[in-house]
Amino acid sequence: MDRREVLKLGTVAFAASVAGLASSHAQEADVLRIGIAAARPRHSDPNLTTQGSDNWATEQMYEQLVRPDDGRFAVKPEDNIPTLATSWTQSDDALTWRFKLREGVQFHKGYGEMTSEDVVFSYERAIKNGTNTTVMSNIADVQPDGRHGVVIRLKSPDALFLGSIAFSNNTSIVSKKAALEMGERFATDAVGTGPYELAKFDPNGAVILKRHEGYWGQKAKIGNVECLYIADTTARTLAVLAGKIDMMEAVRAPGWVDSILQRDRTLKMDMTAPGSFNTLHVNLTRQPFGNLKVRQALMHAINRPAVAQALAPMGGVLANLQPPGFPAGFKAEELPPELRYAHDPRRARQLLAEAGFPNGISFSANSSRREDYASTMLIVQEQLRAAGFNMDLKIGDHTAYHADNRSDKNTLAMHSSSYPPIPTQLYQQQLAKASLVKADGNGGGNYSHYGVAMPGIDDLLDKALNSSSFKDYEAICRQIELQVLRDLPLIGLSTLSFTVARRGNIDLGYEVKGGYARWRFHRATKRI
Amino acid sequence: MTLAADHTELIAPEPSRLVILRQVLLDRPSTMAAVALIGVFVLIATFAPLLAPYDPLAQSYIKINRVPSAEHWLGTDQFGRDVLSRMIFGSRNSLIIGVLAPLLAAIIGTTLGVVAGFFGGVVDRIISRLVDLLISFPELLLAIIIAAALGGGFWNIVIVLAAAFVPNFARVARAQTMAVRAEPFVEAAVASGVTTWRIILRHIVPNIAAPIVVLMTLWTASAIRLEASLSFLGLGTQAPQPSWGNIIRDGLNNLFGSPWPVIGAGLAITSVVLAFNLLGDTIRDVLDPETSS
Numbered sequence: 001m002d003r004r005e006v007l008k009l010g011t012v013a014f015a016a017s018v019a020g021l022a023s024s025h026a027q028e029a030d031v032l033r034i035g036i037a038a039a040r041p042r043h044s045d046p047n048l049t050t051q052g053s054d055n056w057a058t059e060q061m062y063e064q065l066v067r068p069d070d071g072r073f074a075v076k077p078e079d080n081i082p083t084l085a086t087s088w089t090q091s092d093d094a095l096t097w098r099f100k101l102r103e104g105v106q107f108h109k110g111y112g113e114m115t116s117e118d119v120v121f122s123y124e125r126a127i128k129n130g131t132n133t134t135v136m137s138n139i140a141d142v143q144p145d146g147r148h149g150v151v152i153r154l155k156s157p158d159a160l161f162l163g164s165i166a167f168s169n170n171t172s173i174v175s176k177k178a179a180l181e182m183g184e185r186f187a188t189d190a191v192g193t194g195p196y197e198l199a200k201f202d203p204n205g206a207v208i209l210k211r212h213e214g215y216w217g218q219k220a221k222i223g224n225v226e227c228l229y230i231a232d233t234t235a236r237t238l239a240v241l242a243g244k245i246d247m248m249e250a251v252r253a254p255g256w257v258d259s260i261l262q263r264d265r266t267l268k269m270d271m272t273a274p275g276s277f278n279t280l281h282v283n284l285t286r287q288p289f290g291n292l293k294v295r296q297a298l299m300h301a302i303n304r305p306a307v308a309q310a311l312a313p314m315g316g317v318l319a320n321l322q323p324p325g326f327p328a329g330f331k332a333e334e335l336p337p338e339l340r341y342a343h344d345p346r347r348a349r350q351l352l353a354e355a356g357f358p359n360g361i362s363f364s365a366n367s368s369r370r371e372d373y374a375s376t377m378l379i380v381q382e383q384l385r386a387a388g389f390n391m392d393l394k395i396g397d398h399t400a401y402h403a404d405n406r407s408d409k410n411t412l413a414m415h416s417s418s419y420p421p422i423p424t425q426l427y428q429q430q431l432a433k434a435s436l437v438k439a440d441g442n443g444g445g446n447y448s449h450y451g452v453a454m455p456g457i458d459d460l461l462d463k464a465l466n467s468s469s470f471k472d473y474e475a476i477c478r479q480i481e482l483q484v485l486r487d488l489p490l491i492g493l494s495t496l497s498f499t500v501a502r503r504g505n506i507d508l509g510y511e512v513k514g515g516y517a518r519w520r521f522h523r524a525t526k527r528i
Numbered sequence: 529m530t531l532a533a534d535h536t537e538l539i540a541p542e543p544s545r546l547v548i549l550r551q552v553l554l555d556r557p558s559t560m561a562a563v564a565l566i567g568v569f570v571l572i573a574t575f576a577p578l579l580a581p582y583d584p585l586a587q588s589y590i591k592i593n594r595v596p597s598a599e600h601w602l603g604t605d606q607f608g609r610d611v612l613s614r615m616i617f618g619s620r621n622s623l624i625i626g627v628l629a630p631l632l633a634a635i636i637g638t639t640l641g642v643v644a645g646f647f648g649g650v651v652d653r654i655i656s657r658l659v660d661l662l663i664s665f666p667e668l669l670l671a672i673i674i675a676a677a678l679g680g681g682f683w684n685i686v687i688v689l690a691a692a693f694v695p696n697f698a699r700v701a702r703a704q705t706m707a708v709r710a711e712p713f714v715e716a717a718v719a720s721g722v723t724t725w726r727i728i729l730r731h732i733v734p735n736i737a738a739p740i741v742v743l744m745t746l747w748t749a750s751a752i753r754l755e756a757s758l759s760f761l762g763l764g765t766q767a768p769q770p771s772w773g774n775i776i777r778d779g780l781n782n783l784f785g786s787p788w789p790v791i792g793a794g795l796a797i798t799s800v801v802l803a804f805n806l807l808g809d810t811i812r813d814v815l816d817p818e819t820s821s
Contacts (some may be wrong), residue, residue: 234780241784253782254606255593259785310607312590369762371781382587394679395767490573520649 029046029528032225032506032521035239035248039231040205044190044198046172048132052517053249056229057207057517061108062172062192065099065119066162070520071512073163073419075326077470080162084114084173084193086271094157094468099165100260101148108190108197108216110336111175116144121176132170134428139165156349157468164422165528169409195522205229206359220522221509233371240267246506246526250499254310254379257499265506270519271513272418273315274323274495278376279430281405281413281490284454288361289411295488296341297351301387303343307379308494318492320481321426327470328423328477340483348387360388365412367393372496373414380493407441414446418498418517423477424464430490431480433458450489457483548814550665563568564804569800573619580613584770595786601787605778611789614770617795621682621771622800626752629689630744636690637697638740642728644698645705655698655718662695675763685764700743704736740816745808749801755795772797 038053046058068074084376085099105114121440123142126132148191158164165171179190190198196209209225230236240248241264250256250269257269276371280302288294308315319340322329332340350361367377374395379393391412396404405413419425428434433451435444450456457480464476484490498517501509509523553559572579582600588608596603602611646654662670670692678684708714709732717727758764759773767774772793779789 106762204536234783237784253781254589255782259593259782263784306589310587310592333820375606379587379589381768382585382607385585393767396679475695 023151024480029526031226032222032224032524032526033226033228033245033247034500035230035236035238035245036227037231037233037249038229040203040229041201041207041227042189043187044201044207045174045187046169046190046192047126047174048187049169050131050453053209053229055516055518056249057198057209057225058169058172058190059194059520060196060209060225060522061190061194061198062169062174062175063194064171066165066166068167068515070510070523071422071508072514073516077160077162080167084119088162088287090159090161092468094159094161095154095341097152097154098145099150099152100149101484102216103148105216106212107175107178107193108212108214109178111178111191114173114193115147118148118176119150119173120144121179122173123150123171125174125179126170130170132168135164135168135425135509136170138495148327153393156220156466159468159470159473161424163420164425166256167420170511173282191434195520196225199224201262218308218522221525222521225521239499240503242417247500247502250314250501252311252314252496252499253375255500256371257313259501268502268504268506269313270500270502270508271314271497271498272512272514272517273497273519274326274419274514275314275319275497275499276372276415276416276495276498277323277426278372278378278414278493278494279321279426279490281410281415281430282488283408284449284489286363286411288355288357290453292488293351293355294357294361297348297355297387298384298389299341299488300351301348301384301492302380302491302493303383304451304491304493305381306343307376307462309515310379311494314497314499316495316497318494320485320490322423322477323489323495326421326423327474330478330479330481335485336482339482341485343383345387348389354386357388360390362390362392364392364394366401366404366410367395367414368398369395370398372416373398373401377414377497378491380414403441405447406437406443406445408439408447409442409445413447414493415447416496420516423480424461424473426455427461427464427477427480431457431484432461448489450487454487454489456487456489463511548787549811552604552810552814553821554555556810558806559810562803562810565803567798568809569619569623569796569803571757572616573623574646576616576620580616582610582613584609584613584617586610593782593785601790602792605775605789606781611775611779611792614773614775615792618770618772618775618793619796620649620753621765621769622752622797624658625682625685626748626800626804627750628686629755630693630747632686632690632742633693633747634744637694638701638736640694640777641678641698641701641703642705642732642736646709646724646728646732647704653700656702659695659698661701663699667692667750668754668757671758672761672763675758680758680763680766682765682769685758686797687769688758692754693747694753696747697743699741700739701736704739706731742808742812742815745804745811749804749808752804753797753801756793 027158034056036053036056038051041054041056042051043049044057046062049055049058060396063083066080067083068079069081073079084105086102090097090101094120101116107114120142127139138155140155143151145151173193179186182189184490188201195212195215196211199210200208207227209222211220215231222321230239232467236248240246282289282295284290305317308317316323319330319332323332377393381393384391410465429445431446431450433456436448436452437443437447451458464473467473505527507525512519591604591608594600594604602608605611640655644652670687674688675689677799714731717731717820755764756773759771760777765771773799775793
């Protein structure tokens, strides 16, 4: 090989690498990568997802009859916009709901046009099985009304049907043909109607999506979405800083947002408000917490605004269980003075003394190791210490923590869950007698034993669930809130925004304001 | 003629070990430095409440994740707690666990090893297989398994680490016991009808003490390192109590804002572990000249 040949070879190699760079450049612009805070995906069937993070993929692939606009909840029924249904009517008693379906909607992977048969199938399977059968049990029947119409009849009236049932993961419309054909395989092989379709479900740590070319609406702008599972918080943070991923589920610990912004000022934070509702169940069967004075002391000892402030900018203050702006959400100044429970350690000690504990009390409680739980509980622990409550906190594995809570093994049990603006969902899950926790683990999420250890809000809840107007519904929910503040079985600690850190070159195409802990990418664009 | 008198004559006069130790210390500046460093940390741990500028548990929401300043020399953590104060109080955990765990392991391990080595037979086989089984796990793995089962907390870590170290002590004690058991003075004691337990306590244990003490010093360093590892993993010292391991863990959350908590606690662990290792090497050279390189 002489010198000229070497030179030629070099030139060719250089040209090839430049061309390669250019093409990988173009490819990069057409992929959106998000770092997911879990080790591996479990499901891609929206009726089965038990791991919240899996819904980042399902959110892109499925749609419901109606949806609120991207990045928000429907706070009022009229905030819902036509999606797979183009119009709907509700009977005066709020028992019968008629939907007219959009024509020409194509399923992914060539599974054909969506018809009323698919909608009936999707609803019926969610009533029978899945993660939301309690709420779904209010449906009496679902009938087709021609090829492009369905009628849904309820057992008891629900003026908020669109938000409580029609827009939920479980009532995503799936292809009947695909579901029957695939059987159990459907759990990880999705077929929906959304702007992205499943390209690859890798159980070791990724869900890969590509644009649904037959989408009925505006097609997705970026061709591919990769949901990459990176459970380790430091690894995920480094990946977003290095540009290996475009977005990441944030670390919801005090100071994290400031800390990462210090490192890269161009990052954007997408946050839902209110996000998660962080509540604290006071176990009424563990003494001395059966004593109202002790619970009042607890309430005065906990500095709820400080809990929210420590988690700034993600934390939000709760005056009661529902955040301000949601139905039945109060601002502190709207509450009767005796139910505001301002932070007052001295008053807490005084109440403890009146309850017969002049030297304070000691007890132990469990917390999850997940950063949002552990940091909130450590803050609460320190606040309680100043008021004479000595809480020995046992911090353990997240899954085991929930299993222990479910088996009635906790004294002060924190719970974090996000809810739509439908207050009764929280009451049903965390306060109702029907959801009482049981020692064998087969009970529900009422860890305080409210409604059993002492009279609860069950009658009011029934009334709220049977009201046919939104106004009546909200008025009863406000009564429930006040009674809970008087009885104190459940304390609203703070809200915690669900947060995603996004690199500055990604534009979502809309602003994230509220909604569940997931949002759509079909309007997103990427600058390279 | 008494057997006891003969026995005493069997032991050759030696220069006092303390004398040798002092000589070696003077000869090796590195060991002097190690001893000095350990001394400083012992003083810090002892007088922690006087030295720490703040309550190590007191949170402050207006001072979250501060960088080092005159007010907070190592900055504050994500709860606004003073990192320096947490490190000072954390030294107590590290040192006490570092000493207690090997001590406990030495007592249990030596007992097992001596019993196995002295009696032999079935007892030896049972104990030896058990020790083989335990020794096949690396210490950290064994500690993690036991800690996961028992949960965190001060005494649990001591138990966890002691359990992880027991097999090493048992193995050394057994081998030494077997060697000493064959010595004429032991045979003489047996022949003269001295009770078994008296032989073990008076003749065996004092003669195998040297390697056990060396092991204890060396494992002290490991115990401090393992306690930090377990606390880093969330299995050791439980929040809100400070330990060098969980200071690093908390510091990782804000590594980009201020790396000082991680660097400070990391340096503390490194220097104490190094100091104990240096001291251990020296003690080995003095007490157990045969095994030194």
